[in-house]
Amino acid sequence: MTPGWHPLLVHFPVALSISAAAALAAARTVRSDALARSLAIAGTWNLLAAAVAALFAIGTGIAALADLHVGPAAHAAIFVHVKWAMLTSTATLLIAVWRGAGQAHDARPSRGLVIAVVLAGAAMAITAYRGDLNVYRYGVAVTRPVEAAR
Numbered sequence: 001m002t003p004g005w006h007p008l009l010v011h012f013p014v015a016l017s018i019s020a021a022a023a024l025a026a027a028r029t030v031r032s033d034a035l036a037r038s039l040a041i042a043g044t045w046n047l048l049a050a051a052v053a054a055l056f057a058i059g060t061g062i063a064a065l066a067d068l069h070v071g072p073a074a075h076a077a078i079f080v081h082v083k084w085a086m087l088t089s090t091a092t093l094l095i096a097v098w099r100g101a102g103q104a105h106d107a108r109p110s111r112g113l114v115i116a117v118v119l120a121g122a123a124m125a126i127t128a129y130r131g132d133l134n135v136y137r138y139g140v141a142v143t144r145p146v147e148a149a150r
Contacts, residue, residue: 006060016050021121051096054089074138081130
């Protein structure tokens with residue numbers, strides 16, 4: 001598996017977890033029951049999709065590490081990112097199970113679930129930032145452009 005799959009797939013759990021947090025928080029607070037049901041369904045499905053996408057992102061990230069040769073500073077930064085990724089992926093998966101098994105998908109979420117989803121979404125954003133540092137500060141998996149033929 002090439003390292004190119006990881007940057008493609010990581011955007012899905014980030015976007016889905018943040019949109020799940022927004023939809024579930026809104027479902028908890030809106031007055032309209034019909035709108036709350038729609039937001040709860042959208043938030044639940046985004047949360048479930050974020051959990052599945054996080055597993056694919058973890059898999060492609062680990063596969064990308066196999067052929068990666070970097071210096072000590074980049075190596076340390078990569079493993080901080082990996083630790084964040086494992087934490088946030090596990091949290092997102094557990095929260096998705098909590099939501100999926102705990103109540104109907106169209107039910108207003110509990111305050112505890114909303115707090116957990118918002119925290120997991122924030123942690124996912126931090127994980128993405130750590131990955132961003134690996135690329136833009138340490139140049140991990142960045143190739144030099146081919147010089148134009150003269």
